[in-house]
Amino acid sequence: MILQTEEDSMRLSPLPADEWDDAVRHAVAGMLPEERRNPDDAGNLLATLVRHPDLTRAFLRFSFYLLSASxxxxxxxxxxxxxxxxxxxxxxxxxxxxxxxxxxxxxxxxxxxxxxxxxxxxxxxxxxxxxxxxxxxxxxxxxxxxxxxxxxxxxxxxxxxxxxxxxxxxxxxxxxxxxxxxxxx
Known part of the structure; x- marks a missing residue:
C-alpha cells in the first residue's frame, strides 16, 4: 500500500474548462481522441499538465511511445x-x-x-x-x-x-x- 504524506497536497489544480484554449487542445491533439480533449474526460494528470502546453505536448509524445509503441x-x-x-x-x-x-x-x-x-x-x-x-x-x-x-x-x-x-x-x-x-x- 502506498501511503500519502502531508507533502502530497495539491499544488497545481487541473486547468478549469474555461481556460482550455487552442494551445491546450493542440497540446493533447494526437494523443487523445477528440471526445476526451476536455478537462472532465482527460483525467487529472493531463488536465494539470496542460497548464504548460508546450511541455505537455513534448512529454506526451515520449510517454505515448513508452506506453503504446515501446x-x-x-x-x-x-x-x-x-x-x-x-x-x-x-x-x-x-x-x-x-x-x-x-x-x-x-x-x-x-x-x-x-x-x-x-x-x-x-x-x-x-x-x-x-x-x-x-x-x-x-x-x-x-x-x-x-x-x-x-x-x-x-x-x-x-x-x-x-x-x-x-x-x-x-x-x-x-x-x-x-x-x-x-x-x-
Missing part, C-alpha cells in the same frame, strides 16, 4: 511502472497502472511481489531489480544487464531503461504537483 512486452512494461510507482510512493501512477498491469497479465500475487521486491520468477526479479538499481545507482550492474538479455533484445533493454526513467520523472511530477486520483464516476 518494444517491451506489456507485462514487463507494467512491472517496471508499478515498481517505479511503489518506490516513488506515487499513488496516482500506482492506481492507474494496477488496472493496466492486470490487463497485461499480472496477477494480484505478481503485483504484491512487485511491491515487496521479491517476485518468484528469476526473470521478474531481474526486471524489478533493474528498477531498484537504476533508482539507487543510475546504472545497471553487468549481472542485471545479462539477466535481462536472456529474454530482452537490445532495443527492449533500451526501452526498459527509458521506461524506468520516464515513469520516474512522471512520478516526481505527479507527487510534486499533488495530482489526485480521479473519483470513480
Amino acid at each position: 518494444t517491451l512486452p506489456p507485462r514487463i512494461r507494467e512491472q517496471v511502472i508499478l515498481r517505479v510507482a511503489h518506490r516513488r510512493g506515487c499513488t496516482y501512477e500506482w492506481t492507474h497502472h494496477v488496472k493496466l498491469g492486470k490487463k497485461a497479465g499480472l496477477s494480484d500475487a505478481d503485483i504484491a511481489a512487485i511491491q515487496s521486491g521479491d517476485p518468484a520468477d528469476d526473470f521478474d526479479r531481474a526486471v524489478v531489480g533493474a528498477v531498484d538499481e537504476l533508482d539507487e545507482k543510475s546504472n545497471l550492474s553487468d549481472a542485471t544487464w545479462s539477466a535481462l538479455s536472456d529474454r530482452l533484445d537490445e532495443k527492449q533493454r533500451m526501452d526498459l531503461v527509458f521506461t524506468i526513467g520516464g515513469y520516474t520523472a512522471l512520478a516526481m511530477a505527479l507527487n510534486t504537483f499533488g495530482v489526485e486520483v480521479e473519483q470513480e464516476r
Whole structure:
C-alpha cells in the first residue's frame, strides 16, 4: 500500500474548462481522441499538465511511445511502472497502472511481489531489480544487464531503461504537483 504524506497536497489544480484554449487542445491533439480533449474526460494528470502546453505536448509524445509503441512486452512494461510507482510512493501512477498491469497479465500475487521486491520468477526479479538499481545507482550492474538479455533484445533493454526513467520523472511530477486520483464516476 502506498501511503500519502502531508507533502502530497495539491499544488497545481487541473486547468478549469474555461481556460482550455487552442494551445491546450493542440497540446493533447494526437494523443487523445477528440471526445476526451476536455478537462472532465482527460483525467487529472493531463488536465494539470496542460497548464504548460508546450511541455505537455513534448512529454506526451515520449510517454505515448513508452506506453503504446515501446518494444517491451506489456507485462514487463507494467512491472517496471508499478515498481517505479511503489518506490516513488506515487499513488496516482500506482492506481492507474494496477488496472493496466492486470490487463497485461499480472496477477494480484505478481503485483504484491512487485511491491515487496521479491517476485518468484528469476526473470521478474531481474526486471524489478533493474528498477531498484537504476533508482539507487543510475546504472545497471553487468549481472542485471545479462539477466535481462536472456529474454530482452537490445532495443527492449533500451526501452526498459527509458521506461524506468520516464515513469520516474512522471512520478516526481505527479507527487510534486499533488495530482489526485480521479473519483470513480
